[in-house]
Amino acid sequence: xxxxxxxxxxxxxxxxxxxxxxxxxxxxxxxxxxxxxxxxxxxxxxxxxxxxxxxxxxxxxxxxxxxxxxxxxxxxxxxxxxxxxxxxxxxxxxxxxxxxxxxxxxxxxxxxxxxxxxxxxxxxxxxxxxxxxxxxxxxxxxxxxxxxxxxxxxxxxxxxxxxxxxxxxxxxxxxxxxxxxxxxxxxxxxxxxxxxxxxxxxxxxxxxxxxxxxxxxxxxxxxxxxxxxxxxxxxxxxxxxxxxxxxxxxxxxxxxxxxxxxxxxxxxxxxxxxxxxxxxxxxxxxxxxxxxxxxxxxxxxxxxxxxxxxxxxxxxxxxxxxxxxxx
Amino acid sequence: xxxxxxxxxxxxxxxxxxxxxxxxxxxxxxxxxxxxxxxxxxxxxxxxxxxxxxxxxxxxxxxxxxxxxxxxxxxxxxxxxxxxxxxxxxxxxxxxxxxxxxxxxxxxxxxxxxxxxxxxxxxxxxxxxxxxxxxxxxxxxxxxxxxxxxxxxxxxxxxxxxxxxxxxxxxxxxxxxxxxxxxxxxxxxxxxxxxxxxxxxxxxxxxxxxxxxxxxxxxxxxxxxxxxxxxxxxxxxxxxxxxxxxxxxxxxxxxxxxxxxxxxxxxxxxxxxxxxxxxxxxxxxxxxxxxxxxxxxxxxxxxxxxxxxxxxxxxxxxxxxxxxxxx
Numbered sequence: 001x002x003x004x005x006x007x008x009x010x011x012x013x014x015x016x017x018x019x020x021x022x023x024x025x026x027x028x029x030x031x032x033x034x035x036x037x038x039x040x041x042x043x044x045x046x047x048x049x050x051x052x053x054x055x056x057x058x059x060x061x062x063x064x065x066x067x068x069x070x071x072x073x074x075x076x077x078x079x080x081x082x083x084x085x086x087x088x089x090x091x092x093x094x095x096x097x098x099x100x101x102x103x104x105x106x107x108x109x110x111x112x113x114x115x116x117x118x119x120x121x122x123x124x125x126x127x128x129x130x131x132x133x134x135x136x137x138x139x140x141x142x143x144x145x146x147x148x149x150x151x152x153x154x155x156x157x158x159x160x161x162x163x164x165x166x167x168x169x170x171x172x173x174x175x176x177x178x179x180x181x182x183x184x185x186x187x188x189x190x191x192x193x194x195x196x197x198x199x200x201x202x203x204x205x206x207x208x209x210x211x212x213x214x215x216x217x218x219x220x221x222x223x224x225x226x227x228x229x230x231x232x233x234x235x236x237x238x239x240x241x242x243x244x245x246x247x248x249x250x251x252x253x254x255x256x257x258x259x260x261x262x263x264x265x266x267x268x269x270x271x272x273x274x275x276x277x278x279x280x281x282x283x284x285x286x287x288x289x290x291x292x293x294x295x296x297x298x299x300x301x302x303x304x305x306x307x308x309x310x311x312x313x314x315x316x317x318x319x320x321x322x323x324x325x326x327x
Numbered sequence: 328x329x330x331x332x333x334x335x336x337x338x339x340x341x342x343x344x345x346x347x348x349x350x351x352x353x354x355x356x357x358x359x360x361x362x363x364x365x366x367x368x369x370x371x372x373x374x375x376x377x378x379x380x381x382x383x384x385x386x387x388x389x390x391x392x393x394x395x396x397x398x399x400x401x402x403x404x405x406x407x408x409x410x411x412x413x414x415x416x417x418x419x420x421x422x423x424x425x426x427x428x429x430x431x432x433x434x435x436x437x438x439x440x441x442x443x444x445x446x447x448x449x450x451x452x453x454x455x456x457x458x459x460x461x462x463x464x465x466x467x468x469x470x471x472x473x474x475x476x477x478x479x480x481x482x483x484x485x486x487x488x489x490x491x492x493x494x495x496x497x498x499x500x501x502x503x504x505x506x507x508x509x510x511x512x513x514x515x516x517x518x519x520x521x522x523x524x525x526x527x528x529x530x531x532x533x534x535x536x537x538x539x540x541x542x543x544x545x546x547x548x549x550x551x552x553x554x555x556x557x558x559x560x561x562x563x564x565x566x567x568x569x570x571x572x573x574x575x576x577x578x579x580x581x582x583x584x585x586x587x588x589x590x591x592x593x594x595x596x597x598x599x600x601x602x603x604x605x606x607x608x609x610x611x612x613x614x615x616x617x618x619x620x621x622x623x624x625x626x627x628x629x630x631x632x633x634x635x636x637x638x639x640x641x642x643x644x645x646x647x648x649x650x651x652x653x654x
Binding site for chain 2: 001002003004109112113116117118121149151152154155183184185186187188189191212213214215216217218219221222223226249253256259260263264265292293294297300301302303304305306307310313314316317318320
């Protein structure tokens with residue numbers, strides 16, 4: 001393990017899309033805009049603002065156009081959105097999105113369960129979206145679900161993952177995200193997969209996306225970064241659940257990951273104190289306790305006062321000779 | 328990062344001491360005995376049963392003698408207890424403990440706050456305990472608190488840590504535990520500290536003890552194991568809080584750490600399913616939700632059923648030609 005030594009990492013926020021779509025209550029559009037504008041000042045490389053899915057499918061994000069229109073777009077931040085199909089792509093282009101994030105699963109059972117299509121059907125549909133993006137000169141990122149395992153099928157062979165990355169690479173996408181959709185990844189696996197995909201397509205922008213379902217999210221992040229991954233998805237407060245593990249935590253929490261990476265000497269470009277403040281705002285929006293740790297415990301060097309009677313303790317201790325006690 | 332490749336790791340359970348002493352309600356002696364007997368069958372190298380501290384100081388563990396007397400001691404498992412002073416050592420010897428675990432902090436402010444003595448006073452007292460243990464031929468392990476930082480002083484210099492390890496090594500202790508008492512450790516620091524102490528005293532048995540206060544517990548565990556540490560403290564269900572971070576999680580959870588290490592190919596000797604069952608028993612004893620993840624989400628390869636209408640989804644998908652959708 002090497003220290004970060006100032007290596008630049010690029011942080012992508014997914015709370016407002018991957019997180020909000022899992023919340024039981026609708027977050028008002030005004031609040032979304034205020035939160036995203038706040039996030040835009042904190043150093044993110046990319047913010048996944050919303051999803052241009054049908055309002056029936058994901059009512060939590062039915063205000064995608066309005067949010068995109070009202071946020072203050074800060075230069076240097078890439079504003080992306082999930083684009084499921086041609087209709088979504090048209091809406092996204094009308095909203096002048098900076099990037100399309102398209103999604104399919106490398107597991108047939110998960111793709112059918114989640115997107116109600118076979119993988120081949122998804123790929124054909126996404127190929128049309130990519131063609132539209134190319135015409136409009138909008139870059140495309142592909143988020144591959146279940147790269148580190150499928151909750152219904154179990155292990156997903158690396159060859160399957162590589163096969164889908166090859167097919168998307170051939171269509172000229174800018175980047176791919178390796179998603180640990182339900183928190184099945186473990187560190188040595190992460191390292192092996194990340195090294196394999198990078199070796200195969202070194203020119204693509206690779207992103208890792210971890211969930212903390214089994215507590216390994218931060219350990220997996222370290223493994224990915226060690227394997228040369230420089231772009232990471234994360235979710236403020238750790239919001240965004242996992243339907244296959246009731247009660248489990250969701251995405252890795254932005255403040256926890258950024259805190260760790262900064263401690264390790266990486267340059268995340270992020271404002272950690274600003275993140276902790278934004279997490280407090282988020283907690284009041286979602287109206288439940290966040291699963292993130294640093295939002296509660298603060299930076300590791302947060303100083304705490306000694307006990308109120310500390311001076312008296314010191315006096316009593318100093319009055320004693322250095323010898324045994326019979327407590 | 329290397330795969331575990333069958334490397335043997337030794338797992339120490341601290342829930343019944345480090346965990347129970349932080350619980351607000353007293354766990355009945357009968358329940359403690361039943362739980363420890365169950366834990367004894369799960370593959371642990373060591374179980375920290377109790378503390379021979381005064382009943383006034385830690386009422387939660389006032390039944391130390393009775394618990395030690397009533398548990399079924401399984402061959403191969405080391406039953407240890409916290410021994411604060413000569414009086415505690417005498418009680419521990421009467422209970423035929425397998426090992427003394429003695430504690431002091433490498434931070435002066437933390438030692439005064441927690442133990443109400445200067446570090447020199449603690450060291451003098453513990454030197455007497457070590458002398459008693461030597462007479463009785465009982466091995467001694469020293470748990471050093473705040474090795475990776477002090478919540479009141481901030482960073483603790485590595486030279487300070489090395490100085491105290493030298494002094495205890497000179498007294499002939501068997502092992503030392505590097506405790507991240509309030510969850511301030513981060514992975515690259517863990518690796519540096521573990522490598523430094525091992526290089527200096529290669530014959531000592533080194534243990535690492537992490538808290539998950541800032542979410543880094545599992546990442547720190549990987550770093551410690553990568554640095555050659557083979558013994559790890561952990562707490563079933565992640566119980567054991569941190570007084571300096573209200574609401575934060577406690578020790579790293581046994582089931583979460585063991586699950587990760589097994590996935591990575593290490594030989595922990597542990598029965599993971601047995602641990603998950605014991606965590607459920609523990610949750611009913613402490614009467615609050617555990618912070619551990621694997622006790623809720625299960626093993627990463629736990630299979631989930633697809634949606635109830637999966638067959639209908641497949642039929643509909645197959646009936647469609649592979650072409651664009653306008654959802």
